[in-house]
Amino acid sequence: MNRRSYRLEEIAHLVKGEYFGEKDFQIFNLASLEKAHNHHICFVNGEKYLAQAEVSQAGVYIVTESLKQLLGSKKNFIVVNNPYLAFATLTHIFDKKISQRGIESTAKIHPSAIIADDAYIGHHVVIGENCVVGNNTIIQANVFLDDNVEVGKDGFIDANVSITGEAKLKDRVRIHTNTSIGSEGFGFAPYQGKWHRIAQLGSVLIGNDVRIGSNCCIDRGALDDTILEDGVIIDNLVQIAHNVQIGQNTAIAANCAIAGSVRIGKNCIIGGGSAVAGHLNIADNVTLTGMSMVTKNISEAGTYSSGIGLFENSHWKRTVVRLRQLADVPLTQLTKRLDHMQAQLESLESTLKLRK
Amino acid sequence: MNRRSYRLEEIAHLVKGEYFGEKDFQIFNLASLEKAHNHHICFVNGEKYLAQAEVSQAGVYIVTESLKQLLGSKKNFIVVNNPYLAFATLTHIFDKKISQRGIESTAKIHPSAIIADDAYIGHHVVIGENCVVGNNTIIQANVFLDDNVEVGKDGFIDANVSITGEAKLKDRVRIHTNTSIGSEGFGFAPYQGKWHRIAQLGSVLIGNDVRIGSNCCIDRGALDDTILEDGVIIDNLVQIAHNVQIGQNTAIAANCAIAGSVRIGKNCIIGGGSAVAGHLNIADNVTLTGMSMVTKNISEAGTYSSGIGLFENSHWKRTVVRLRQLADVPLTQLTKRLDHMQAQLESLESTLKLRK
Amino acid sequence: MNRRSYRLEEIAHLVKGEYFGEKDFQIFNLASLEKAHNHHICFVNGEKYLAQAEVSQAGVYIVTESLKQLLGSKKNFIVVNNPYLAFATLTHIFDKKISQRGIESTAKIHPSAIIADDAYIGHHVVIGENCVVGNNTIIQANVFLDDNVEVGKDGFIDANVSITGEAKLKDRVRIHTNTSIGSEGFGFAPYQGKWHRIAQLGSVLIGNDVRIGSNCCIDRGALDDTILEDGVIIDNLVQIAHNVQIGQNTAIAANCAIAGSVRIGKNCIIGGGSAVAGHLNIADNVTLTGMSMVTKNISEAGTYSSGIGLFENSHWKRTVVRLRQLADVPLTQLTKRLDHMQAQLESLESTLKLRK
Structure with a gap:
């Protein structure tokens, strides 16, 4: 946590919002509505959080104009169009920054590597031949950069990350702990x-x-490269196999597996625990809900799903029995046969009536 | 492996059981029924293991009173109420303990960090500002503790673990190799x-x-904390996202993904490969079988399942065809229509009979 | 990348193929059909790649005899029976080898450990009591070998790997970055x-x-050992629990979870994202397609599947509604009842005709 405090007016300026209330009100930190104290600032992300906001102890609320009207009991506000975005901005104000620069004495860096003067190279980092580390990039303890790896400027590579396969990372790339980049496909x-x-x-x-x-x-590619385009965001424990290409700003949630040579378009959202089989193409703007299993190309934008949600166990067991029978039940014919028999029945009935 | 041996009487005492047979019989190790030699001790975990016990070469058997009656050909026993628990206890007797204490010369520890005298800090460990490591805690090689991380007493942090995000670990916590605690949500x-x-x-x-x-x-929380309560046990390759709270003694098997802000109750068992979508609540005493997909709150204790087990491939293909038709088949009406037509038929039949 | 170049004749000799064209044609690298330049060599893996080959800029093509006939516009070929295998062989020619040998000054090796003279031990590696590292084995930076771990000859252990639990690795074993071997089950x-x-x-x-x-x-076994037999290949993010045994040449794709005490036979292929429940046996030569869920023994070779592929989201929602009804629909009786009613109808119809 950053220890300095901010005045209401300052914070409003930082998020390009308008303040209401005591302009010199001191703000020590961001907090959740539930846990906030008097000198904390909170955001209200829509009407469904109003009840929580009402009982919150926070000193300041980031809201929209219309939410402000609904929180008459509160005194200090910052009004913006998008409170969630303002919150995202403020997290960076209150985040503790890493201020260290230079190379720790225990780091082992090949003489041919080029390390920017204002980069930070943590303890026991090992950097191989011809590596490059750009301006203002932070490399935490015990990271391994194998020969010919390049990291751009303003990057953050957290502890115990391994980067091999001559991987090239551009600017402002963040890689969290214990991740493997460039391993053999x-x-x-x-x-x-x-x-x-x-x-x-x-x-x-x-x-x-x-x-x-x-x-x-x-993983590194077999012959061509594995490519993550600008703005791709990936959660934890995700597998990206060799020769995968992922388009700009696509988001992939935790525990997904993307098999070899898959191409995923731009602006996709891949729900957690999903898997995509090898050599498939997924169009731009596709959303997959959690635990989806993709076995065919997806050529149109839209939302897709698979997997069955939860059943109470005994209901599930009976369902599975039926599912195993399903292959031999001519579902589409059932209704047709019923309709046909209904017609026969009615014809018989009218015949009988005629003969009365 | 611990190299000393134990007498039958000693082992019986350690597991609070009663011994039968030769009280000075030497026991060198614990073993499975299948692989045991003469000076090994085994446990028999129920009648289904009797056949294996009969042919085992083990010198001593941990059994219940009733199992002992069924193993007449054997000589040495330890009788307890719960053989599996006795076995669990004995594993600690025969386990090799780490006896090293102190700080290895290559560890890099910030001067503000407080390390207990009888802790062990392995080679190339890096410990940041204001960290605390409690009594008798073992930190293996290449671990990274970022600033403000605290580890209680009697802990075990295995090699290449990264702990960041100012995480606080209480006592007797065990974290195995290459795990990431406190990464950014x-x-x-x-x-x-x-x-x-x-x-x-x-x-x-x-x-x-x-x-x-x-x-x-x-992962660390966004504003509030991610919380694992006392006695939680987690297998390998598990994702716990930001702001998750997991209640006491809940067990989570391998490859599960728990999305952000989920609350799981006490004493739950989450089967391997399961995924829980964000912001859901799961009650106490819930069991999920393997590969469950949770997309709604679970408010009652019980066992829940999802996913379909294995089909022979051609059967599976035909089943999937039917499943894709299912949405357009009015299942609940089918039986009703059949019943209705049956009634019509019977009415026609009786009409015909009357007119004979 | 290996910087030297090869002549067409040399490459043909290396893959035991026959060359056609200019025998001194210089080859600088292997490439994909799409990205190849003039002095690159490509392979054509079947007729479905002919169109791509036609427009490729590559200087040389590895093909079968029959594929060569179909590529009349090209000049230089290497003809083999199995182009994919020839390609696999050539990747090793163009791969950059690690040439370092000896022990880096920052590695910490217990005096009782035995390290072959021509092994390479990277920076900050920690090797415990009684460890063995065989001839020509490469151990990259920041690896931890706990006490009594043994690695055979010609091995490759990449950066940040942790090997504990007294694991024993035979020859030519490759372990990639950040993997955990021998952790507690x-x-x-x-x-x-x-x-x-x-x-x-x-x-x-x-x-x-x-x-x-x-x-x-x-993971290490509870009493007996976890065993991976010769030639097993495992992708990324795979969980192998305690006491699992995996037979020769079985392949396991990414993100699979194999629960405790499972035995998998030889020559199996386990598709990505699959999970096998504990204590099950899987026969030799079993193939599981992706995301399979195994809850029973598989005693016969063959291909098995589970899981439902992707649905457009609204279709999926309607399907799930039907699935939840399925348990109460007597599927197998529906057709029987329909047949029975059909017979009744026909009998009524003929009765009516007779009475005309």
Whole structure:
């Protein structure tokens, strides 16, 4: 936590909002509505949080104009069009920044590597031949950059990350702890009952503003490169196999697996726990809900789903029994047969009536 | 492996059981029924293991009173109420303990950090500003504790673990290799087609006796903290997103993903490969079977399931065809229509009979 | 990348193929059909790549005899029976090899450990008591080998890997970055509402030519060992629980979870994102398609599947409604009832005709 405090007027200026109330009110921190104290600032992200806001102890509320009208009991406000965005901006004000610069004495850096003067290289970092680390980039403890890896400026590589495969990262890239970038793709030629390893000669290209979580794997390509375009954001424990290409600003939630040579378009949202089979194409602006299983190309924007949600266990067991029978039930014919028999019945009935 | 041996009488005492047979019989190790040699001790966990016990070469058997009656051919026993619990206890007797204490010369520890005298800090460990490491805690090689991280007493942090986000761990916490605690949660505000990163200001609170496996991710909270209560146990490759709260003694098996702000109650068991969507509540004493997908709150204790088990591939393909038709089949009406037509038929039949 | 170039004749000799065209044609690198330049060599893996080959700029094509006939516009070829295998072979020619040998000054190696003279031990590696590292094995930066771990010859252990639990690795084993081998299995005895930890006394045995990807977990056994037989290949983010046994040459794709005590046979292929419940047996030569969920033994070779592929979201929602009704629909009786009623109808019809 940043220890300095801010006045209401200052914060309003930082988020380009208008303040109402005591302009010199001291704000020590951002907080949730539930946990806020008097000198904390909160945001109200829509009417569904009004009840929580009413009982909150916070001193200041970031709201829209219309939400302000509904919070008559409160005194200090900052009015903006998008409170969530203002909150996102403020988190950076109150975030503790890493101020260290220079190279720790225990880091081992190959003489051919080029490290910007204002970068920080933490303890026990190992940096190989011909590596480049750009201005203002932070590399935390125990990171390994293998030969020919390049990291651009304003980057953040957290502890115990391994970057190999001659990966090239552009600017403002963030990689969290224990992630593996550039490992060998899973490529084997089966021959005479054995797997013959295919050495992977491609690399990994990571665009500007890409964010990769902890314990992820982004493999290097077999011949061409694995590519994450600008603005891609990836949660934890995600697998990106060799030769995958992911378009700008696509977001991938935790525990997804994207198999080899998949191409995902721009602005997609891939729900957590989803898997995409190899060599498929997914169009721009596709949303997959959680635990989706993609086995065919998706050529149109839209929302797609798979998987069955939760059942009470005994209901589930009976459902599974029925599912196993389903293959042999001619579903589409059932209704047709019923309609046909209904017609026969009615014809019989009218025949009988005629003969009365 | 601990190299000393124990006498039958000693072991019986350690597990609070009664011994039968040769009280000075030497026991060198615990073993499975299948692999045991003469001076090994085994446990018999119910009648279904009797056949295996009969042919086992083990010298001593941990059994219940009734199991003992069924193993007439054996000589040495320890009788207890709960053989599995006795076995759990004995594993600690035969486990090799880490006896090292003190700080290795290559560890880099900030002068403001407080390290207990009888802790062990392995090679190349990096410990930041204001960190605390409690009595008798073992920190293995290449671990990174970022500024303000605290680890209680009797803890075990295995190699290459990264703990950031000012996480606070209580006593007897065990974290296995390559796990990430306190990484930044996956929080972004979408605005004008881009993702605006929300710096995460919350932390991670980990209770007493919590166990976290290898290559897991426990993210720090956005504003409030991510909380694992006392006695929570977590297997490998598990994702716990920001602001999740997990109640006492809940167990989570491998490869699960718990999305942001989920609250899971006490004494739950979450089967492997399950995923829980964001902002949901799960009651106490809920069991989810493997690969469950939770998309709604669970307000009652019980066992829940989802996912379909395995089909032979061609059966599965035909089933999937039917499933895709299912949305347009009015299942609940089918039976009603059949019943209705049956009634019509019977009415026609009786009409015909009357007119004979 | 290896910087030297090869002549067409040389390459043909290396892959045991026959060359056609200019025998001294210089080849600088392997490439994909799409990205190849004039002095690159490509492979054509079947007729479906002919159109791409036609427009490729590559100087040389590895093809079968019949594919060569179909590429009349090209000049230089290498003809082999299996172009994919020839490609696999060539990747090793163009791969950059690690040439370093010896022990870096910052590595910390217990005096009782035995390290082969021509092994390479990278910076900040920590190697415990009684460890063994065989001839020509490469251990990259920041790796931790706990006491009694053994690695055979010609191995490759990439950065930030942790090997504990007295694991024994045979020859030519490759382990990629941030993987955990030998961590404690997830074993707890429940008693009086708490989980009592079972210290894990077994180990991990890894056969010759095994390949394990990045951020995987292979836990040590409880009493007996976890065993990966010769030639097993494993992708990234895979969980192998305690006491699992995996037969020769079985391949496991990314994000799979194999629960405790499972036995998988030889030559199996486990699709990505699959999970196998504990204590099950899977026969030899079983293929599971992606995201399979195995809850019963598989005793016969074959291909098995589970999970439902993707639906457009509104179609999916309607399908899920039907699925929840399915348990109460007597599917197998529906057709029988329809047949029965059809017979009744026809009987009525003929009765009516007779009475005309």
